[in-house]
Amino acid sequence: MFRRTCLVLVVALGTSVVGSGANAQATSDVPRRPWPSAEAVIKDTAGKNVGFLSIDHRLYNKSRLTVTVSGLNAGYHGFHVHTRGVCDPKAVDPVTGSPFSSAGAHFAIHPATHGEHSGDLPNLLVAEDGTGETTVVTDRFRVGQLFDSDGSSIVIHTLPDNHANIPDRYRPADPGDPAGGSGPDAETLKAGDSGGRVACGVITRN
Ligand SMILES: [Cu+2]
Ligand SMILES: [Zn+2]
Incomplete structure (x- = not known):
């Protein structure tokens, strides 16, 4: 024994x-990691921390975004990378009345309409208890491209994003519309009708 x-x-x-x-x-x-990674603390208009985003490089020039949120309304929320790294809740859009207009439009490396922007992401699903988490892999940008001269931010919207998926049959002809009177209108082609911005986080290197 x-x-x-x-x-x-x-x-x-x-x-x-x-x-x-x-x-x-x-x-x-x-060796030190050869690829940059990034993160963002996501805050609501009162400055309360409502989420955290991390972004890391994946093989084949992809980026993986992992986000957790809490204290938000249940349901789907439009969720995008925006083109400026400034999250000012007092910057109210004069047309839509939305806060965080300082974050600019959707991040776009090449000119595109909504659904095709580099920063367009799947909707973020928030549960009845106000929490949500998701991971998404995109090949539309590399982490380093987020750090252009004016930076980038992550934005959560009040409403679901339709990604400009408005089939022609849902819309009567409107001669005054720049989209030509059928399918998604100019507003939909800009941001997918996801409404105002409820939370925003400046994306920083980590
Ligand atoms: Cu957005
Ligand atoms: Zn977009």
């Missing part, structure tokens, strides 16, 4: 020594 216990002890010690040696080796050999 004693012999058996000793044997187990020796084996355990051996494993531990090899383990710490391997760890020490690995630590000194690990």
Whole structure:
């Protein structure tokens, strides 16, 4: 019995020594991450922290966004990367009345209408308890591209985003409309009818 216990002890010690040696080796050999990652603390108009976003680089020039939120209204919310890294709740859009207009329009590396913007993301689903979490992988931007001269931000809207998916049959002809009287109108092509902005977070490198 004693012999058996000793044997187990020796084996355990051996494993531990090899383990710490391997760890020490690995630590000194690990290069600094070659790809940038990013994060954002998401705040509502009162400055209350309602969420956190992290973004990291994925293979094949993709980016992975992971977000958790709490204290929001249940349901789907439009969710986009916006083109300026400024989240001022007092910056009210004179046309829509939405706060956080300082964040600018949807992040777009190339000119596009809504649904095709670089920063367009799937809707964020918030549960009845006000919490939500989602992870999405996009190939529309690399992490480094978010840090252009005016930065970028993440914005959560009040309403669901239709991604400009308005089939022609839902809209009567309107000769005055720049979209030509059928399908999504100019407002839909801008932001998907996702309404005002409820929360915003400046995207920073980490
Ligand atoms: Cu938005
Ligand atoms: Zn968009």
